[in-house]
Amino acid sequence: MDTDTGHDFERDLNLQDLLLGIDKQRLATALQALLGAPIAIFDPRGACLLGASEPTNDIPGLPLYGELEPIGTIAAAVPQDRLKAAADLLKLLLHTNARYLMASDLHLQTQQDDFDELQRRHNALEQSEQRYKALAENLELRVKQQVQTIEQTQLKLYEAEKLASVGRLAAGIAHEINNPIGFIRSNLTTATSYLASLDKIGALLPTCQDIAALKTAWQREDMDFIRQDMRDILAESISGTERIAAIVKDLKGFSRVDETEWEEADLNVLIRQVCNVAAAELRGKAELQLDLGALPLLHCHPGELGQVFLSILLNAADAMGAQGSIRWRTAFQDNRIVIEVRDTGRGIAEADMPHIFDPFFTTKEVGKGMGLGLSVSRNIVQAHGGELTIASRPNTGTRVTISLPVKPGS
Structure with a gap:
């Protein structure tokens, strides 16, 4: 991956991770239409993750492979500048998708955390409500007892x-x-x-x-x-x-x-x-x-x-x-x-x-x-x-x- 791609967290993602959430067939079709030749994308170990596994070079003298450092390789029988442009575009697309997925995950995680916190507070409120209800019932009983005591005391004062x-x-x-x-x-x-x-x-x-x-x-x-x-x-x-x-x-x-x-x-x-x-x-x-x-x-x-x-x-x-x-x-x-x-x-x-x-x-x-x-x-x-x-x-x-x-x- 080039140094201009941005954040360090993307360096930990491999090609398989970057392709998550992308319609691979549509991506391959779009790249072939853009380059005018079949394409293939390999991970650093040589496994083909997208396109034809063995693209051919029908035009002598044209390069076949372009680097997607450090995540893999793109192969197509096209001029070098077009292959590099396609590689840059693909890296940008993959990195953007990764950021989107990561932001989406963070958003979902935040929502889940918020939901969990709300659930925790709800449970705490329910428990508190039960405690207050029990306290209120106990307080009501004590108030009745105190009122009865006051009335009895008042009656004694009247009598006295x-x-x-x-x-x-x-x-x-x-x-x-x-x-x-x-x-x-x-x-x-x-x-x-x-x-x-x-x-x-x-x-x-x-x-x-x-x-x-x-x-x-x-x-x-x-x-x-x-x-x-x-x-x-x-x-x-x-x-x-x-x-x-x-x-x-x-x-x-x-x-x-x-x-x-x-x-x-x-x-x-x-x-x-x-x-x-x-x-x-x-x-x-x-x-x-x-x-x-x-x-x-x-x-x-x-x-x-x-x-x-x-x-x-x-x-x-x-x-x-x-x-x-x-x-x-x-x-x-x-x-x-x-x-x-x-x-x-x-x-x-x-x-x-x-x-x-x-x-x-x-x-x-x-x-x-x-x-x-x-x-x-x-x-x-x-x-x-x-x-x-x-x-x-x-x-x-x-x-x-x-x-x-x-x-x-x-």
């Missing part, structure tokens, strides 16, 4: 806050119940003593022959007074039992935080119950004012909302320095129930306002608050689709506003 509130009211509630129980017991003791007088009168009835004697016994036992007093003590006892029943009924709303059943409730009734439960706690601290407008029934969890109202009321009571006032106002506007609680207490410091809804944040003395009231209250209100906001100024008072949506048909 409720018990803390009711526990704080326990002494006052006990006093409210003990008062009627005390006079009911006293009335029953008195009634028992009256039975002795009735027994005496009753003993006379079977043997009494003189109505005058019966009248004397009646007057001696002061039965007219006993009759009137019995009416009074019975009425007082009935009133006392009704008072106890009312307290128990009001407390009942705060014993159902762990129930999931929602129901239609009148929030005005719920607010009155809360105020009744906290009456002893407010006595001597604040004057309670109720400005309750007409409200539609709300589909809600009464126990939880009652807990919210109680927490807000107790916070207002704690904010009182001297005798102040706490005013409740309810209204129905824009298809929402709005509850506003204003107090004239000491208010909230500006530095504390960003933290009032943080769990366990409290400005009360140790042992007087868990710091869960407002945090739990806001969560409950939000669970009802509502909003709880607080506005306060130091030494002026605080306004708590609760807005709850009323769904159509509620």
Whole structure:
């Protein structure tokens, strides 16, 4: 091969390699037509790879062989210059074909490598997808478990806050119940003593022959007074039992935080119950004012909302320095129930306002608050689709506003 043929990689190709992919019959025909004589191409070992194996020289003096260094020999009975031109053309054709085949192979190899790489990535993606799918399923399970844990923890916090509130009211509630129980017991003791007088009168009835004697016994036992007093003590006892029943009924709303059943409730009734439960706690601290407008029934969890109202009321009571006032106002506007609680207490410091809804944040003395009231209250209100906001100024008072949506048909 001549040195002007180009790349070193072609030096490693033999004639057999260079003829790959070429229609040998068409090549031989074309060369014979070009030279006007039969041709033959031999490899360096003398094997004929193209054309007639023994070309003849019918014209004396003309050369028969031309070199295709270093790949072989071309033979034809033609002038030397034409044979050399044919040899150069053939080498150029063979080298060009070799380059084309090599480029084609490289292209195919590149495509195959790209395909193999894409296949590898596809397999890796499928494996990754399987891992992510398994991870997602595991994550979904863990999320469900965490949500369940959070819900259980939240329920425990609600219960803890409720018990803390009711526990704080326990002494006052006990006093409210003990008062009627005390006079009911006293009335029953008195009634028992009256039975002795009735027994005496009753003993006379079977043997009494003189109505005058019966009248004397009646007057001696002061039965007219006993009759009137019995009416009074019975009425007082009935009133006392009704008072106890009312307290128990009001407390009942705060014993159902762990129930999931929602129901239609009148929030005005719920607010009155809360105020009744906290009456002893407010006595001597604040004057309670109720400005309750007409409200539609709300589909809600009464126990939880009652807990919210109680927490807000107790916070207002704690904010009182001297005798102040706490005013409740309810209204129905824009298809929402709005509850506003204003107090004239000491208010909230500006530095504390960003933290009032943080769990366990409290400005009360140790042992007087868990710091869960407002945090739990806001969560409950939000669970009802509502909003709880607080506005306060130091030494002026605080306004708590609760807005709850009323769904159509509620």
